[in-house]
Amino acid sequence: MREYQAWCFDLDGTVYRGKEPIPETVRFIRGLREKGAGVFFVTNNSALTPEQQSEKLEGMGITAAPEEIMTSSVATAEHLLKNHGALPVSMIGEEGLRTALESAGHRIVRESPDAVVVGIDREITYGKLADASLAVSAGALFVATNSDKAYPTERGLVPGNGAFAGLIELATGVSPFYIGKPSVPMLETLADRHGLKKEEMIMVGDNYETDIMAGIRFGIETVHVDTGVTRTEDLAKFGEQPTYALRTLDGWTEN
Numbered sequence: 001m002r003e004y005q006a007w008c009f010d011l012d013g014t015v016y017r018g019k020e021p022i023p024e025t026v027r028f029i030r031g032l033r034e035k036g037a038g039v040f041f042v043t044n045n046s047a048l049t050p051e052q053q054s055e056k057l058e059g060m061g062i063t064a065a066p067e068e069i070m071t072s073s074v075a076t077a078e079h080l081l082k083n084h085g086a087l088p089v090s091m092i093g094e095e096g097l098r099t100a101l102e103s104a105g106h107r108i109v110r111e112s113p114d115a116v117v118v119g120i121d122r123e124i125t126y127g128k129l130a131d132a133s134l135a136v137s138a139g140a141l142f143v144a145t146n147s148d149k150a151y152p153t154e155r156g157l158v159p160g161n162g163a164f165a166g167l168i169e170l171a172t173g174v175s176p177f178y179i180g181k182p183s184v185p186m187l188e189t190l191a192d193r194h195g196l197k198k199e200e201m202i203m204v205g206d207n208y209e210t211d212i213m214a215g216i217r218f219g220i221e222t223v224h225v226d227t228g229v230t231r232t233e234d235l236a237k238f239g240e241q242p243t244y245a246l247r248t249l250d251g252w253t254e255n
């Protein structure tokens with residue numbers, strides 16, 4: 001197993017499950033920090049700011065600076081800025097998305113946006129969906145933080161951002177541009193920001209269809225862990241395989 005200098009970890013199902021840390025990953029990350037390796041976090045969760053996410057990790061014994069945490073909201077704001085400049089944007093979403101858009105210099109507007117950005121919004125209303133659909137039909141760019149159709153909670157799977165973006169797509173006939181994993185803009189933005197080279201990066205995640213696919217599409221090596229969505233025995237169903245498949249990160253041994 002090679003030495004990697006930039007470890008990119010998915011969060012839910014990889015570092016923790018909801019509020020419960022996954023001890024093997026926490027130990028592994030501590031070891032990486034002691035060796036001085038780069039540790040980064042890449043999450044499709046658009047609701048929390050990097051600062052809030054950093055506090056959550058701190059509570060589990062993991063030190064993470066906000067700059068080391070790439071959320072789909074931050075990547076969305078950066079991607080828009082890089083490709084279209086600062087824009088008047090209308091959004092469906094929570095604090096993580098609002099903060100990311102404003103920090104990048106976009107202006108949040110209700111009327112005549114140049115872009116409609118959709119992230120998870122647990123106070124979504126018909127009015128918000130109607131406004132977004134009307135703006136998309138009028139020609140605004142349509143960007144969604146991530147395509148997760150559902151996400152796990154203590155009660156089971158509940159609608160995710162992909163379900164809401166899909167509703168607007170169904171109503172307008174316009175497909176959104178997705179930022180989160182399995183698309184590559186999050187890893188791209190992280191690499192740009194920290195000057196990381198692909199050959200020194202490795203993506204660790206529990207979900208083949210998001211984490212591992214994002215790593216494969218971006219062209220970096222990957223580790224699948226069996227602590228969340230995709231079971232190890234189901235990996236064979238998929239085409240290109242992760243570089244490493246482990247039950248947990250306790251199985252990672254360097255020669």
Ligand SMILES: [Mg+2]
Pocket residue numbers: 010011012013014205206207228
């Ligand atoms: Mg996950």
